[in-house]
Each structure stands twice: as C-alpha cells, then as structure tokens.
Amino acid sequence: MTLLSGDPPRGRALQVLIVVVVLALAFAPFLFPGVKALNTAAKILWMILLVASYDVLIGYAGIVSFAHVMFFGVGAYGAGLALYGFGATWGALAAGVAAASALSLVLALAIGLFSLRVQAIFFAMVTLAIAYAFNVLASQLSWLTGGEDGRSFSVPPALRPGFKWLDHPVLGVQANGKLLAYYLLFVVVVAAFLVLLRIVNSPFGRVLQAIRENPFRAEALGYRTVFHRTLATCISALGATLAGALSALWLRYVGPDTALSFSIQVDVLVMVVVGGMGSLYGAILGAALFVFAEAYLQDLMGGLSHLAEDARLPLLPALFHPDRWLLWLGLAFVLAVYFAPTGIIGALRPAEGKGG
Amino acid sequence: MSLGLTLEGVHTHIGRYHILQGVDFDAPAGKTTMLLGRNGAGKTTALRTVMGLWRASKGRIALGDARLEKLAASDVARLGVGYAPETMAVFSDLTVKENLVLGAREGPLDEKRLNWIFGFFPALRKFWLSRAGALSGGQKQMLSIARAIVEPRELLLIDEPTKGLAPAIVGALIECLKEIKATGVTILVVEQNFRVAVEVGDEVRVMDNGRIAHRGLMRDLAADQALQNRLLGLSLDSHQ
Amino acid sequence: MSILDAGAALPRPKIDLLPALTPVVVALAAAPFIGSFSTFLTLTAAGLAMGMMIFTMASGLTLVFGMMDVLNFGHGAFIALGAYVATLVLLPLASWSSADSVPLNLAVFLLAAVAAALVCGALGWVFERLIVKPVYGQHLRQILATIGGSIIAEQLLYALFGPDQIPLGLPRTLEGSFVFGEAAVEKYRVLATLVGLAVFLGEMLILNRTKIGLLIRAGVENREMVEALGYRIDRLFVGVFMAGSALAGLGGAMMGLYRGQVHATIGAEFLVLCFIVIIIGGLGSVGGSFVASILVALIANYAGFVAPKLALVSNILAMVVVLIWRPRGLYPVSGR
Numbered sequence: 001m002t003l004l005s006g007d008p009p010r011g012r013a014l015q016v017l018i019v020v021v022v023l024a025l026a027f028a029p030f031l032f033p034g035v036k037a038l039n040t041a042a043k044i045l046w047m048i049l050l051v052a053s054y055d056v057l058i059g060y061a062g063i064v065s066f067a068h069v070m071f072f073g074v075g076a077y078g079a080g081l082a083l084y085g086f087g088a089t090w091g092a093l094a095a096g097v098a099a100a101s102a103l104s105l106v107l108a109l110a111i112g113l114f115s116l117r118v119q120a121i122f123f124a125m126v127t128l129a130i131a132y133a134f135n136v137l138a139s140q141l142s143w144l145t146g147g148e149d150g151r152s153f154s155v156p157p158a159l160r161p162g163f164k165w166l167d168h169p170v171l172g173v174q175a176n177g178k179l180l181a182y183y184l185l186f187v188v189v190v191a192a193f194l195v196l197l198r199i200v201n202s203p204f205g206r207v208l209q210a211i212r213e214n215p216f217r218a219e220a221l222g223y224r225t226v227f228h229r230t231l232a233t234c235i236s237a238l239g240a241t242l243a244g245a246l247s248a249l250w251l252r253y254v255g256p257d258t259a260l261s262f263s264i265q266v267d268v269l270v271m272v273v274v275g276g277m278g279s280l281y282g283a284i285l286g287a288a289l290f291v292f293a294e295a296y297l298q299d300l301m302g303g304l305s306h307l308a309e310d311a312r313l314p315l316l317p318a319l320f321h322p323d324r325w326l327l328w329l330g331l332a333f334v335l336a337v338y339f340a341p342t343g344i345i346g347a348l349r350p351a352e353g354k355g356g
Numbered sequence: 357m358s359l360g361l362t363l364e365g366v367h368t369h370i371g372r373y374h375i376l377q378g379v380d381f382d383a384p385a386g387k388t389t390m391l392l393g394r395n396g397a398g399k400t401t402a403l404r405t406v407m408g409l410w411r412a413s414k415g416r417i418a419l420g421d422a423r424l425e426k427l428a429a430s431d432v433a434r435l436g437v438g439y440a441p442e443t444m445a446v447f448s449d450l451t452v453k454e455n456l457v458l459g460a461r462e463g464p465l466d467e468k469r470l471n472w473i474f475g476f477f478p479a480l481r482k483f484w485l486s487r488a489g490a491l492s493g494g495q496k497q498m499l500s501i502a503r504a505i506v507e508p509r510e511l512l513l514i515d516e517p518t519k520g521l522a523p524a525i526v527g528a529l530i531e532c533l534k535e536i537k538a539t540g541v542t543i544l545v546v547e548q549n550f551r552v553a554v555e556v557g558d559e560v561r562v563m564d565n566g567r568i569a570h571r572g573l574m575r576d577l578a579a580d581q582a583l584q585n586r587l588l589g590l591s592l593d594s595h596q
Numbered sequence: 597m598s599i600l601d602a603g604a605a606l607p608r609p610k611i612d613l614l615p616a617l618t619p620v621v622v623a624l625a626a627a628p629f630i631g632s633f634s635t636f637l638t639l640t641a642a643g644l645a646m647g648m649m650i651f652t653m654a655s656g657l658t659l660v661f662g663m664m665d666v667l668n669f670g671h672g673a674f675i676a677l678g679a680y681v682a683t684l685v686l687l688p689l690a691s692w693s694s695a696d697s698v699p700l701n702l703a704v705f706l707l708a709a710v711a712a713a714l715v716c717g718a719l720g721w722v723f724e725r726l727i728v729k730p731v732y733g734q735h736l737r738q739i740l741a742t743i744g745g746s747i748i749a750e751q752l753l754y755a756l757f758g759p760d761q762i763p764l765g766l767p768r769t770l771e772g773s774f775v776f777g778e779a780a781v782e783k784y785r786v787l788a789t790l791v792g793l794a795v796f797l798g799e800m801l802i803l804n805r806t807k808i809g810l811l812i813r814a815g816v817e818n819r820e821m822v823e824a825l826g827y828r829i830d831r832l833f834v835g836v837f838m839a840g841s842a843l844a845g846l847g848g849a850m851m852g853l854y855r856g857q858v859h860a861t862i863g864a865e866f867l868v869l870c871f872i873v874i875i876i877g878g879l880g881s882v883g884g885s886f887v888a889s890i891l892v893a894l895i896a897n898y899a900g901f902v903a904p905k906l907a908l909v910s911n912i913l914a915m916v917v918v919l920i921w922r923p924r925g926l927y928p929v930s931g932r
Binding site for chain 1: 661665667727730731735736737739740741743744745747748750751752754755756759864868871872875879905908909911912915916919920923924
C-alpha cells in the first residue's frame with residue numbers, strides 16, 4: 001500500500017477544503033479577532049512552508065531524513081541572531097537570511113553527498129543523530145545562541161505592533177505593524193509554495209518521482225540520480241530555512257525549543273502524513289489541522305481534565321491534562337498511519353481505477 | 357512414493373505487474389519435471405508462488421491432497437517441500453554444518469543420509485566447519501541443494517541449479533540430481549540449460565508470458581527440433 | 597568417527613580483529629590529553645561501565661533491526677520505563693536499600709533489575725503486537741508507527757509518574773569506591789560492568805550454541821530463506837523483540853541508578869546513542885554492538901573531560917569517521 005497521494009488535488013471536496021483554508025488564512029486578521037488566533041494563523045503559515053518543503057524530500061524524492069528541523073533552526077537563528085546582533089533593520093534581516101541560506105546549502109550538500117555512501121536506513125538514523133547534535137550544540141554555544149534561553153530581539157520598525165501606518169482601524173482591525181508582519185508572512189509563504197509547486201510539477205519533479213519509485217531504472221534511463229537527489233535536498237533545506245526565518249520574525253524570539261527540538265521534527269512528520277505525502281496541497285491541510293488542534297485542543301483537554309477531577313475518576317485527569325496533548329496526538333498519528341496512510345488528500349480523493 | 361504437485365489457474369501479481377496469468381500444470385509424483393522458458397517468462401515466480409513466498413492472487417495449488425495457495429512459506433515447507441532458490445541463499449556467516457542443521461527441521465542430522473549426500477558432494481565434508489561464505493559458487497550450489505534434501509522430502513523445488521557454473525561442475529550436478537531422482541521424490545526444476553534438462557528431466561513444461569505454452573514428455577521435446585526452436589528460440593545443439 | 601563430531605580439515609577463519617581494537621586505539625589516543633593516570637583510569641572505568649549499560653540497551657535493537665528490518669523508535673520508551681520500574685521497586689523497599697548489608701542491598705538491586713526486565717519484556721510483547729506487527733514489511737510506515745508509539749509511551753509515563761524527575765539513590769553498600777592507591781573505581785561501575793559482561797556472554801552463548809541462536813543469526817542474514825526452511829520466524833521475532841525490550845529496560849534501570857535520577861527523557865537521549873552504536877557496530881551484529889558501545893562510551897567520557905561541549909558531537913563525528921572507513925559498520929552481517 002503506497003503512502004503517497006500524488007498531485008494535484010482532484011475531487012470537489014478537496015478543492016473546496018483547500019480554498020477554504022487559504023481564504024481563511026488570507027483574511028485571518030479580519031475573520032478571527034484576537035492575539036491567539038493571529039498567532040495560530042501565523043504559525044500555520046510557516047508550518048505550511050516547512051511541511052511542504054519536507055514533502056518535497058520525503059514524498060517526492062523519497063528520501064527519509066530526520067534533519068529537516070535543523071534547517072528550520074538555521075533559518076530561525078540566522079534571522080534572529082542577525083536582528084539581535086546587528087540591530088532591527090531590514091538589512092540585518094536580509095543578511096541573516098542570506099547567511100542562513102548559505103549555511104543550509106552547505107549542510108544540505110554535505111548530507112546529500114553522505115547519503116550516497118551509506119544505505120537509506122543508515123542515512124535516516126544518521127540524520128537523526130546529526131539533528132540531535134545540532135540541538136545540543138545550539139544549547140551549548142550560549143555565547144552565540146543564548147543557550148537554553150535563546151535570544152529575544154526586535155524586528156524592523158515597520159513590523160512592530162507599535163507601528164501604526166493608518167490612524168484608524170481597517171475593518172475592525174488595528175492597522176499596525178503586526179498586521180503588516182502577518183501579510184508579509186502570507187505573501188512570502190504563498191510565493192514560496194507556488195515555487196515549490198512549480199518545481200515538483202516540472203520535468204525535474206517528475207524525474208525525482210521516477211527516482212523514488214525505482215532508482216536503478218532511473219539511472220539506466222540516463223538520469224543522474226545523484227544530481228537530482230542532492231538538488232531536492234537543497235531545495236527542501238532552503239524552504240525550511242525560509243520557514244525558520246519567518247518564524248523568528250514573527251515570534252521575535254529564537255531558542256532551542258522553538259527552533260531545533262526533535263518534537264518539531266515529529267510534528268512535521270505528523271503533518272506530512274496526516275495531510276498526505278506526495279502532494280504539496282497535503283501540507284496546507286496537514287499544517288492547518290495540526291496547528292489549529294494544538295492551539296485549541298489543549299483548552300478542550302483542560303476542561304475535560306477538570307471534569308474528570310470533579311468526578312473523582314482515577315487516572316483520567318492526568319491523561320486529559322493539557323500538557324498531555326501529545327499523547328492524543330500520538331494516538332491520532334498512529335491511527336492515521338494504520339488506517340489513513342495517504343492522509344486527508346488520499347482519503348478525499350475520488351477513487352481511481354485499480355492501479356495496483 | 358512422493359506426492360504430485362498440481363497448479364490450476366494460478367495468477368500472481370507483484371506490485372502492479374501481472375506475472376503469472378493463469379498457470380495450469382502438474383508435476384507428476386515421483387517424476388522430475390523441468391520448467392523451461394525464456395527469461396522473464398515467470399518460472400522463478402511460479403516456484404516462489406508454490407513455495408508460498410509470494411501469494412497467488414487466484415487459483416489452486418495442491419501437493420497431493422493438501423492445498424498450498426493460502427499457506428505461509430514455513431507451512432508449505434513443513435508439508436515436506438524442499439527449496440533451493442536461484443540465489444542459493446546459503447547463510448554465509450554460518451558454517452556448512454550449521455546450514456545443514458537448519459535444513460533438518462524434524463530432528464538432528466541423520467548420519468546415513470549425510471554420508472549419502474557427501475557421496476556426491478564431497479566438498480561439503482571437507483568444508484564442514486568452514487564459513488559458508490568462503491565456498492565457491494559451485495560449492496554453494498551444492499550446499500543449497502544438500503540443505504533441501506538433508507531430510508526426505510515430498511517435493512523438491514530447484515531454481516536454476518547450473519546457472520553460472522563451470523561445465524565440469526554442471527556435469528557433477530547432473531549426476532547428483534540423478535541420484536536424488538533415484539529416491540523417487542517429486543522434483544520441479546527450473547533450468548535454462550537444455551542439455552541438463554534433457555539429461556535429468558522426465559517431463560517438461562514450457563512457460564511463456566506467464567502461462568504454460570507446452571507440456572509433455574522430455575524425450576519427445578528433445579527429439580523435436582522444430583518444436584524446440586519455436587518454444588525456446590534455439591535448438592539443442594547451440595545450447596551446449 | 598562420525599562427521600558430526602569431527603573437526604574440520606581446514607582451520608576456522610580468522611576473526612577480523614582490527615575493528616575490535618578501535619576502543620583501544622581511542623583510549624591510547626586520548627591518554628596524552630588526559631594527563632594524570634588516575635584520572636585516565638577513572639574515565640576509562642566509567643567508560644567501560646557506561647559502555648556495558650549502553651550495550652545492554654542496544655543489543656536488542658540491533659537484532660530486531662537485523663532480523664526484521666524494523667527500526668524501532670519505541671525502544672527508547674522501554675529504556676525510560678525500565679528506570680521508572682526500578683523506582684517502583686526501590687522506593688518502597690528503601691529500608692533494604694539503606695541497610696548496611698551487602699546481601700540485602702544486592703537483593704533489592706537484583707529485584708529492581710529483574711522487575712524492570714520483566715515488565716519491559718511483557719510490554720514489549722504488547723508493543724510488538726499493537727504497533728509493529730500491523731505494519732510489517734513497510735519500512736516508512738514502521739518508522740512512523742514506532743515514532744507514534746514512542747510518543748504515546750512517553751506521554752503515558754508522564755501521566756503515570758508525573759512530569760518531574762524522580763531521584764533514585766543507590767543502595768548503601770553499592771555507593772562509594774574501591775580504592776587502589778591513587779586511583780578510585782566506583783563500586784557501582786564495577787557492578788554495571790559485570791552485569792553488562794554477563795549479558796554479552798549470555799547472548800553469545802545463546803546465539804552460537806543453541807538452535808534458536810542459529811535461527812536468529814540465519815534470520816538476520818536472510819529471513820525469507822529461514823521461513824522457506826520451515827521455521828515460523830515471526831514467532832521467533834516476537835521473542836527477540838521482547839528480549840530486546842527487556843534488556844532495554846534493564847539498561848534503563850541501571851542507568852537510572854547510575855545517574856541518581858529518573859526521567860522519561862533518558863529514553864530519547866539513549867535512543868540516539870543506541871542508534872549510533874548499532875550503526876557503528878553494524879546492523880544485526882551483537883559483537884559489533886559490543887565493541888561499538890565501549891567505543892562510544894569511552895569517547896563520551898574522554899571528550900566529556902577534555903572538551904565537555906563536544907561530548908555528544910564527538911560521537912557523531914566518530915560515527916561519520918567509522919562509516920567512511922567501513923560503510924556498513926565495524927562488523928557487518930553478510931548479505932545485508
């Protein structure tokens with residue numbers, strides 16, 4: 001049974017769903033008032049980019065890597081540390097993103113070339129170890145990275161909450177820097193997503209999928225698998241780096257927990273599976289569902305936990321405690337892997353002919 | 357007397373490839389049946405399907421009265437089927453002795469039977485405690501077959517035993533196959549080498565495109581040059 | 597004289613010794629940087645003890661992977677669970693622990709160790725049936741399922757035991773050190789080393805002298821052929837999985853005592869180390885894991901002393917170096 005759901009989203013239900021999510025994100029500041037809603041929407045945005053770039057690697061190229069979050073971290077720290085060290089200017093931001101991209105490319109090349117030397121399963125474990133090491137490194141180089149505590153910094157003036165570019169509210173929302181920041185995120189993510197979409201639907205993307213299905217045959221047909229896989233790794237890394245920079249810009253903070261922890265990698269895995277591997281649109285749905293659930297489900301759980309406590313039920317209060325959100329996530333994830341491995345995309349796609 | 361093998365309407369799909377497309381044949385009890393055909397005709401797939409390593413999507417496979425098509429490979433083996441695959445699949449890190457011990461699932465190795473095997477495979481006695489990985493190609497093939505017959509079997513499935521072997525060794529293998537034949541066990545052999553097929557086979561079945569294209573006695577096919585050309589593309593002489 | 601008893605005409609093949617010497621090489625290379633001999637001795641003893649504990653955790657993982665190509669991310673959960681089970685035994689029996697009696701202390705230690713192993717072995721069966729079995733043969737789904745399983749397990753541990761660290765003290769007579777002149781060697785480290793060696797010897801005996809061990813070794817090489825020879829290898833695999841989980845639990849319990857505290861995060865921490873160990877050692881090779889565990893632990897201890905910030909990274913570097921030298925690990929299994 002294949003885990004891949006393929007492009008593009010056929011099926012009315014799917015198309016409607018995607019359009020709804022995109023529109024909701026486009027008008028989020030106006031549709032959903034409040035800080036929490038906006039933060040959730042922003043997180044969905046950079047997660048879409050992070051997950052889509054991961055899908056290029058795992059869904060299209062078929063390369064299983066656990067080091068994706070490392071590139072996210074590089075982007076976040078690059079942007080964050082530049083803003084921290086060189087002042088809150090656009091120039092600093094650009095320099096940080098550029099430096100981070102360069103570093104990511106170098107790392108992606110090294111990892112890509114290393115993968116040639118060892119088998120796929122080795123490669124997966126090695127990426128895990130490398131990502132873990134990166135995490136530890138970030139905590140330990142505290143003179144640079146701020147260690148466990150991370151770094152807080154200011155963003156360019158135009159993006160600050162205090163900055164008002166209109167005196168009166170627009171459609172009930174304050175016309176401040178936060179609004180600008182949100183739309184900056186939105187535009188960048190949409191643009192990057194479209195670029196990724198273009199890449200995977202190009203001849204390059206098709207060769208990538210051919211390599212994923214049968215590397216030997218692809219080589220025999222004359223495609224340089226090394227080149228294609230390495231390029232896919234680099235593209236994926238750059239997408240993640242950009243997503244990281246955006247996250248740092250929004251949060252105005254960077255630290256090992258928000259930028260490099262393995263739990264982010266696990267979250268990305270969940271999103272890419274739940275959304276549907278092998279289709280970038282899956283990233284949209286997976287990220288939206290996951291981040292939304294993460295933000296709002298914990299409240300629900302808190303309520304359930306108190307109910308269980310009041311009813312003096314054993315164990316249930318602990319199981320429903322908001323901190324145990326991952327428990328239910330893990331359960332949902334395992335169920336998805338068993339019963340819906342092609343994700344939402346696969347489940348909602350109209351049935352095709354029996355293709356084996 | 358051993359049991360006979362019958363296949364009826366067997367289909368096997370591997371991924372999206374439909375390899376066996378309705379295979380009907382029988383390997384009569386106590387006889388040696390050669391399974392011939394061009395590369396890609398589905399011979400190895402047929403053997404693996406009988407062995408239970410691949411699941412038939414449709415059809416009926418029977419060894420005597422026992423139905424095989426739904427059984428797992430280990431259950432098929434326990435019905436008395438010995439298997440020597442195309443890749444030989446000897447356990448390289450284990451010794452020759454350990455390889456044979458694994459073949460003897462009913463109990464400890466039987467000394468008499470072992471001596472009989474050493475009779476036509478003397479190298480195995482010589483390399484008894486050596487790592488199987490150190491053996492030559494021909495010796496590995498001997499080990500693979502020996503492992504399949506280290507206990508009496510109802511049915512032997514042998515896949516391309518002479519592939520890649522030097523002519524002298526092929527000769528030795530033919531002799532050993534004849535000795536095994538003499539015990540009256542049902543044997544189904546996939547073979548590309550027509551000379552070996554003629555020397556060893558009683559019956560012949562030819563596969564083409566996932567189906568049986570011809571069935572009959574080996575000696576009849578050996579005598580019919582034109583039929584050979586049509587079925588196999590080359591005549592007996594050029595296969596030497 | 598029966599062939600079955602006879603020795604071979606040819607000598608047995610030589611064991612490739614070079615990879616086994618890598619820990620010695622590392623020790624010798626590190627020595628000049630350490631300076632004092634007594635410190636070197638202490639670090640080496642610590643490395644050996646930790647190596648034995650890591651080996652206990654890792655050997656099951658390498659066999660599970662070798663036999664069924666199952667990369668079990670859930671293995672870390674058993675390491676953590678073992679440590680928690682140890683607390684369940686040791687804390688109620690604190691009087692045995694604090695008593696100044698070697699037999700009583702050893703008894704409570706053994707009790708904790710055995711309990712950890714049994715509980716983890718039993719739950720290993722549950723994990724295998726529920727999480728691993730449904731996705732046999734599908735590697736990516738397996739990885740995802742076991743990751744999901746490990747998340748669930750870790751969260752359950754937090755729910756059951758609380759999110760805080762639980763302190764775990766050593767039994768009284770197991771504290772302290774044996775003193776040889778200038779050098780001091782912690783008693784617990786000696787015990788841990790002995791336990792690890794016992795596990796290794798036990799495994800080697802089973803693997804090399806029993807039919808089950810034969811089946812396991814053959815299964816690691818070519819699972820399909822073992823099935824075609826008539827053996828239900830999936831049943832054997834369940835047993836190996838349970839044994840691996842039990843050993844992980846034992847290792848976790850011992851590590852919890854070593855560290856003096858128990859928390860679910862040791863699962864993830866040692867899972868990464870286990871992965872590094874089984875990669876360096878060669879997937880499916882118990883002997884390789886043994887050598888690799890010592891190597892990794894020695895590097896961690898020496899690096900921890902000489903350049904603490906590089907301790908974990910040094911193991912990654914070691915893994916990369918080994919893979920460049922031997923792409924399939926120190927003692928690769930044939931046919932993989």
